[in-house]
Amino acid sequence: MSSIAKKIQEQQQAEQQRTVQTVIVHKAKISFGEVVLLCALAIAIALAGVKIVSNQTAIYETNKSIQQVEAKIDEQVKVNNDLKVEVSELSTYERIWKKAAENGLMLNENNVKVVEE
Template sequence: MSNLAREFQQQQQAERTIQERSIVKTKKQWLTPGEKIIGLVFTGFICFGAVQLISNQAEIYQVNKDIQVVQASINEQVRVNSDLEVQVSELSKYERILEKAKQMGLVLNENNVKVVHEK
């Protein structure tokens, strides 16, 4: 009987090992290593492009801001220049010049006056 029991036991072990071998399944990977590398490279390019795009937009914003500051200072200088032109035209009136000349003791001799026309 012991031989029969041993054969039966060996048979059961053989069936178990066959069942265990058939149960072991190989996992199929979702992506191959080559596809993973290509994906990483593509993701790197996308990230690099996004950073470049954002940095370019920041530089454009800064340049536009500088342009607006310069335009504001130009407008201010134009306003100052126009105010000074008005002041020059007021101070260069004939009556005012004649009055200042009389205050300094100068007299008007009409024979020595030469008329100059501006174009």
């Protein structure tokens, strides 16, 4: 009996050596809902990027127009200052007397009234 027992024992050991444990690895599948959420997230990020770029473009255009208006204002201030200087030069008493004399006007002290500012 020992030989039969030995054979059975050897068969059991042979079976144990032949049976290899297989590990089943499950791939993590992405569900349909997750795909939809990822697509929605990608679209939201793309739309946010487009919105930011368009806002920056609008800001740039507004700043450009502001600078153009400021340049026109500065130019007009210079023109106004030049005209003020010209008015002050043309309104001197000597010039007024000279123009009055050229046009034949005479100074009559009885008709002169002093006007205070």
